[in-house]
Amino acid sequence: xxxxxxxxxxxxxxxxNNQVEQISILFQFVKNRWRCEAYRYHEIVSWMKEQxxxxxxxxxQPLKLDxxxxxxxxxxxxxxxxxxxxxxxxxxxxxxTGAGKTLVAVHAIHHVSASTVVLVPTTxxxxxxxxxxxNVFQTEIGVYYSSEKRVHPLTVTTYHSAGxxxxxxxxxxKLLICDEVHHLPARTWGExxxxxxxxxxxxxxxxxxxxxxxxxxxxxxxxxxxPIVYTQQLETIVGKQxxxxxxxRVRVDLTPQERATYESLHETYLGFVRDRELxxxxxxxxxxxxxxxxxxxxxxxxxxxxxxQLLALLESCQGKYAALEELLREHAGERILVFTExxxxxxxxxxxxxxxxxxxETGVAERKHILEAFQAGRYSVIATSKVLNExxxxxxxxxxxxxxxxVSKREYLQRLGRILRKxxxxxxxxxxxxxxxxIEEGKVQRRQVPREKR
Amino acid sequence: xLTSELIRPRLRIHGSNLRIEMVxxxxxxxxxxxxxxxxxxxxxxxxxxxxxxxxxxxxEGANVDYIFIRGxxxxxxxxxxxxxxxxxLPPATLREHIFSYGPVFEKPDLFHPTTRQQVLREVAxxxxxxxxxxxxxxxxxxxxxxxxxxxxxxWTPSTLLARYNLELARGALYWASHITIEVASNYKDLWKxxxxxxxxxxxxxxxxxxxxxxxDGPISPFVSSTLRYGRQLAAxxxxxxxxxxxxxxxxxxxxxxxxxxxxxxxxxxxxxxxxKSSGTFDSRLEEEFACEFEQKMGEKRGHWRMxxxxxxxxxxxxxxxxxxxxxxxRDEKRRILIELVGFWHPNYLKRKVEKVRAANCARLLLxxxxxxxxxxxxxxxxxxxxxxxxxxPVLKEVMQTVEAMANRIYGPCPKLKRTKKTK
Numbered sequence: 001x002x003x004x005x006x007x008x009x010x011x012x013x014x015x016x017n018n019q020v021e022q023i024s025i026l027f028q029f030v031k032n033r034w035r036c037e038a039y040r041y042h043e044i045v046s047w048m049k050e051q052x053x054x055x056x057x058x059x060x061q062p063l064k065l066d067x068x069x070x071x072x073x074x075x076x077x078x079x080x081x082x083x084x085x086x087x088x089x090x091x092x093x094x095x096x097t098g099a100g101k102t103l104v105a106v107h108a109i110h111h112v113s114a115s116t117v118v119l120v121p122t123t124x125x126x127x128x129x130x131x132x133x134x135n136v137f138q139t140e141i142g143v144y145y146s147s148e149k150r151v152h153p154l155t156v157t158t159y160h161s162a163g164x165x166x167x168x169x170x171x172x173x174k175l176l177i178c179d180e181v182h183h184l185p186a187r188t189w190g191e192x193x194x195x196x197x198x199x200x201x202x203x204x205x206x207x208x209x210x211x212x213x214x215x216x217x218x219x220x221x222x223x224x225x226x227p228i229v230y231t232q233q234l235e236t237i238v239g240k241q242x243x244x245x246x247x248x249r250v251r252v253d254l255t256p257q258e259r260a261t262y263e264s265l266h267e268t269y270l271g272f273v274r275d276r277e278l279x280x281x282x283x284x285x286x287x288x289x290x291x292x293x294x295x296x297x298x299x300x301x302x303x304x305x306x307x308x309q310l311l312a313l314l315e316s317c318q319g320k321y322a323a324l325e326e327l328l329r330e331h332a333g334e335r336i337l338v339f340t341e342x343x344x345x346x347x348x349x350x351x352x353x354x355x356x357x358x359x360x361e362t363g364v365a366e367r368k369h370i371l372e373a374f375q376a377g378r379y380s381v382i383a384t385s386k387v388l389n390e391x392x393x394x395x396x397x398x399x400x401x402x403x404x405x406x407v408s409k410r411e412y413l414q415r416l417g418r419i420l421r422k423x424x425x426x427x428x429x430x431x432x433x434x435x436x437x438x439i440e441e442g443k444v445q446r447r448q449v450p451r452e453k454r
Numbered sequence: 455x456l457t458s459e460l461i462r463p464r465l466r467i468h469g470s471n472l473r474i475e476m477v478x479x480x481x482x483x484x485x486x487x488x489x490x491x492x493x494x495x496x497x498x499x500x501x502x503x504x505x506x507x508x509x510x511x512x513x514e515g516a517n518v519d520y521i522f523i524r525g526x527x528x529x530x531x532x533x534x535x536x537x538x539x540x541x542x543l544p545p546a547t548l549r550e551h552i553f554s555y556g557p558v559f560e561k562p563d564l565f566h567p568t569t570r571q572q573v574l575r576e577v578a579x580x581x582x583x584x585x586x587x588x589x590x591x592x593x594x595x596x597x598x599x600x601x602x603x604x605x606x607x608x609w610t611p612s613t614l615l616a617r618y619n620l621e622l623a624r625g626a627l628y629w630a631s632h633i634t635i636e637v638a639s640n641y642k643d644l645w646k647x648x649x650x651x652x653x654x655x656x657x658x659x660x661x662x663x664x665x666x667x668x669x670d671g672p673i674s675p676f677v678s679s680t681l682r683y684g685r686q687l688a689a690x691x692x693x694x695x696x697x698x699x700x701x702x703x704x705x706x707x708x709x710x711x712x713x714x715x716x717x718x719x720x721x722x723x724x725x726x727x728x729x730k731s732s733g734t735f736d737s738r739l740e741e742e743f744a745c746e747f748e749q750k751m752g753e754k755r756g757h758w759r760m761x762x763x764x765x766x767x768x769x770x771x772x773x774x775x776x777x778x779x780x781x782x783x784r785d786e787k788r789r790i791l792i793e794l795v796g797f798w799h800p801n802y803l804k805r806k807v808e809k810v811r812a813a814n815c816a817r818l819l820l821x822x823x824x825x826x827x828x829x830x831x832x833x834x835x836x837x838x839x840x841x842x843x844x845x846x847p848v849l850k851e852v853m854q855t856v857e858a859m860a861n862r863i864y865g866p867c868p869k870l871k872r873t874k875k876t877k
Contacts, residue, residue: 009654009672030675031656031668037676163682167652167672191682195673294518295463301518328557332565347593354556354573356549361596366546373554381557 004054005044007171010163010195011035012044012057020051038170039224041197042090057197060115060174063153067110069103069136077104080230084108084202090226092181092203099232101204102129105177106136112200114174115153119162119192121180127364127371129156129179148364159183162192175200182207184221185214193224201225248429250327251436252319262438265310272303314440315341315404316348320433327401327431328353328381335374335396338383341404346385349403355381402432455532455688460525461625465708472706472717474622477522479615479724487519488526488611495530495605503536504598522618529617533606538595543581545595548588552577620692620725626706626717627688631670631679633704638664640697641775642763643731647693651686657768664699665766679707679714695727739796739846740777743821746849757783758856765791767813774809776818780856788864790856791815794847795822803828811836816863819855821847 003016014020014027014034024047027034036044041057048055073081080093081104089112095101109116118133120126123145133141133154142155144165151172157165176196181203183189193201203225214220222228254262273279276293278286290307293300328336340346343359350357356370356379373379375396434440466473477484494513498506510527514520541548555573562569568576578585593599607613627633637644638660648655648669656668669690671683687704694700701720707713719725747760758780767774774793782788795806803826810820810833818838822828833840839859841851860867 009652011672011676028675031654035672035675037673188680188682191673191677191680194677292463295521296518298516298518301520302516305516325559329559329563329565347596350553351592352570354552354558354570356553356556366549369546369550378554379556 002054003051004056005048006056007038007059007197008035009167010038010170010191012038012041012197014053020053022051037194038166038197039194042199045199057171058174059171060198061153061172062114065110065113065137065139067106067136068138069106071103073103073107074100076232077107080104080232081107081111083229085111087226087229089175089200089202091201091229092205092208092221092225092227094205094208094228094231096232097206099206101179101206102132105179105202105204106132108177108200108202109133109137109154109175112175114200115172116155116175116177117162117165117169117173117196117198118154118156118177118179119159120156121159121183123158123360123364124358124367125179126156126158127367130364131368131371143364159189159192163188163195166192166195170196173198175202177202177204178225179204181205181221181225182209184224185209185219190219190224194219248431249434250323250431251434251441252317252323253436254313254317254319254438258313258317258319262310262313265306265313266439268306269303269310272299276300310439312342312344314435314438316345317435319435320403321352323433324349324401324403325353327399331399333380334398335377336381336399336401337397338381339400339402339404340383340385343385345403346383349383353381353383355379355383358382358384360385398428400428400430402430455685456525456528456621456625458625458628460521460528461622461628462709463521464622465626465710467708467711467715470715472626472708472711472715474626474717476619476622477615479612479619484522484615485611487523488609488614491523491526491530492609492611492614495527495534495602495609498602499605500601500603502598503531503600503602506531506602507598525618525621526614529614529621530606530609533617534602535604535606536597536600537603538600539590541591541594542583542587543591545591545593548577548581548591549593551581552588552592616724616726617728620695620728623719623723623725624688624691626708627691627704628684629681629706629708630684630687630704630717631681631707631714632674632683633669633687633702634666635669635694635700635702636660636664636666637694637697637700639699639764640731641665641766641773643696644693645766645773645775646732647690647729651690653683653686653690655773657766657773659768679705681707692727692729695725696729696731697721737794737796739823740794743794743847743849744778750849751853756853758853759783765789767791767815767818769809769812772809774813782860782867784867785864788860788867789817790859791818792852792856793818793820795820795826795828797823798826807832810838813838817859819852819859821852 003014003018003020005012005014007013012035014023017023017034023034024036024044026036026040026044028036045055047053076095077100080095084091084093089108093101093104095104105118118129120129126143126145130141130143133156137154139154140152142150142152144151144155144157145161146158151165151169153172155165155173173196176193176198178184178193178201182205184193184203201224203221208228208231209221273286273290278289282289290300290304294304295301324338338349338355340349343361346357346359349355356373358367358370362370370379370382374382377396464475466475490513491510494509495506498509507527510523514523517523552573555568555577558566558568558570558573560570574585574588577583578588583591652671653669654671654674657665660666669687671680671686673682674680694702699721702718704717704719705714706717707715744760744762751758752760761779761781763775763777764779765776767776776791776793778792780790780792793810795803798806807828810818814837816837820833820838820840822840822842824842824844830840839855841847841855
């Protein structure tokens with residue numbers, strides 16, 4: 001039998017190797033078979049040719065794609081694309097949030113003109129890519145995530161579901177695109193890229209991980225995707241392509257009754273943490289220790305419950321709803337995004353002010369409807385829990401109101417980036433609601449955000 | 455299956471071994487709590503999932519055993535059926551309608567002359583619904599609003615606690631990179647579930663009969679201890695419990711462990727499977743053949759003993775489990791394998807023929823239904839024997855071939871005194 005290499009569940013398997021003189025060092029003999037990781041595909045092609053091994057890996061297909069898109073690429077986008085082509089279609093492009101990374105990717109797909117899989121971190125982004133690719137190529141686009149699984153030559157999937165998709169259809173795609181590629185070095189996130197034989201690879205991100213951030217992680221980005229082929233910093237583009245933005249903080253007071261509850265919860269919660277010296281003894285892990293204790297120690301359990309109630313109180317105190325209502329009235333007619341920490345508050349806002357809500361429970365069809373209606377101006381407000389956190393395209397949003405506390409730096413910047421993504425150079429504003437004299441103020445102080453104006 | 459935060463706190467690490475703190479199914483206080491939850495669950499029949507979850511939280515109170523309570527509740531929830539309310543119009547349509555007015559407020563202002571109440575009343579009138587209905591339908595399609603329609607199996611405190619323990623054992627496997635099992639029976643079921651959960655296996659004959667099987671996934675060898683297949687391994691565990699004699703070693707990396715540790719289980723554990731083992735026979739044809747054999751050749755009437763699916767032919771990354779093994783009672787080393795190829799789907803048949811060719815097994819006798827478009831050429835070059843039949847295999851012919859095969863492979867059987875019956 002003629003020797004051949006085929007794809008199996010993310011690996012490449014050498015079959016009938018009796019005649020093969022030299023087996024590539026990339027292969028290992030595992031479970032009675034010579035195997036290697038699928039991402040090595042581009043490295044073994046010439047070896048297969050030399051040894052006369054039949055290459056049964058590719059199941060990808062050429063596509064005839066027409067670009068139905070009138071947007072012209074900006075100069076930096078053209079440069080980015082050229083740099084990627086120069087690098088044999090392998091590598092990452094680093095552009096700030098809102099600078100049109102997806103448009104670059106669309107042109108990359110058009111350039112390769114073959115079946116492509118796009119990996120994204122969230123279902124929101126999955127929807128966004130789905131809508132964009134549908135419009136741009138006017139062909140059926142596959143989606144593969146927890147609630148829908150349809151595979152087409154152009155398919156969008158989440159990192160979470162990508163492993164299953166790739167295990168089965170990995171060799172159906174010639175081009176792999178990883179959106180928000182900075183996630184890749186982390187445990188499990190990179191596995192899908194490792195399992196894909198696609199010879200063409202494109203990574204997109206605004207925050208490429210530093211060298212030291214990749215140390216100790218499982219993979220290095222350049223190994224899985226290729227080197228950085230193009231970088232453009234935020235400062236260079238602000239003012240040209242993106243609108244200026246400012247941030248504003250609105251401080252609210254608790255009612256006397258809420259204050260009494262807050263103080264009592266605060267004492268139960270942080271009193272315990274203080275008495276047991278959790279922060280001193282466990283450092284950054286103190287909260288995990290508190291959680292562990294809560295399954296053993298009734299005092300710890302009460303402290304945990306107090307913590308939960310305290311966070312709920314801070315997010316949904318009367319003052320915040322009053323401030324939100326004022327802001328909604330003040331910005332009447334403008335497109336507003338309201339960010340909440342919890343699902344419960346997002347749905348409460350939806351019921352209270354009769355505005356649409358997008359949460360992780362919202363299906364793609366309704367998401368599409370809401371975002372399109374928002375764009376068209378039929379909806380002026382969207383309430384959303386954490387789902388819109390990463391790079392969703394809502395160009396019409398001019399005001400973002402953040403209700404919940406506990407926002408990490410990256411999240412904060414991403415929310416900023418989102419309202420920045422504007423069509424006309426209007427000034428955008430991000431408003432953060434904070435409870436005065438509460439743990440929320442501490443959180444803000446710990447967070448360093450550049451360019452703030454009070 | 456339980457979520458990992460319901461498993462983690464019940465894991466105990468002793469050196470390089472993992473133990474799971476299971477509950478004592480006989481403990482009266484735990485039985486009482488299980489009964490309480492079953493009662494609450496039954497009371498929440500036709501109420502929303504959110505309401506049931508709220509009730510669980512209330513029952514939990516400030517107790518420290520909340521992990522256990524939530525675990526039981528999760529088992530109940532998973533085995534039940536929650537369905538959306540049948541609404542007079544799709545909730546999404548109602549939302550579209552209502553939200554086109556927002557944002558609105560309790561008090562009107564210049565830009566929002568209509569109040570929230572007015573909007574709701576207007577919509578209610580247009581759609582001929584009551585305000586309460588609007589309130590109910592608005593998010594009726596959220597999981598939290600789904601109604602408890604069927605509480606699932608008739609739980610007793612004992613069955614609930616037993617299932618909880620099984621789910622804890624499964625949970626430990628969420629962090630498994632691979633498992634090794636040793637089994638000596640029930641191969642077909644095992645194989646069926648291994649394939650079903652898309653696991654990769656590597657089997658070797660064990661020392662005292664049976665097989666030692668390593669289970670993981672294709673990418674495992676390259677991504678040292680990937681947990682990618684943990685969920686599949688966990689899902690698979692009840693299949694192992696269907697076997698009589700077995701043991702399992704799982705290589706796990708729970709978050710609180712520093713490195714890889716071992717989780718062991720064997721047939722002496724009290725866990726019970728909720729999977730159904732498949733019936734004894736896959737087809738009517740097999741059943742009739744086995745019956746006929748017992749009637750005509752069974753007991754003292756011959757020297758062949760028939761055993762079902764007790765041997766596995768290992769074929770690299772797949773296996774073949776022949777339907778019957780005939781064992782010569784005069785010399786138990788003399789074994790002939792029989793596979794009935796009945797009325798099957800062409801694709802299945804194609805794979806079957808490929809397996810027969812790959813097996814190339816001289817001890818294998820195929821009984822093939824003639825209407826299958828298979829000819830003798832199909833099996834050309836394989837070492838196996840083939841008998842074609844029209845309606846059902848002719849037992850006499852089969853036994854003659856079996857004798858001939860045995861003599862050819864093992865040589866003539868030394869004439870022995872009549873041996874005692876091996877049963």
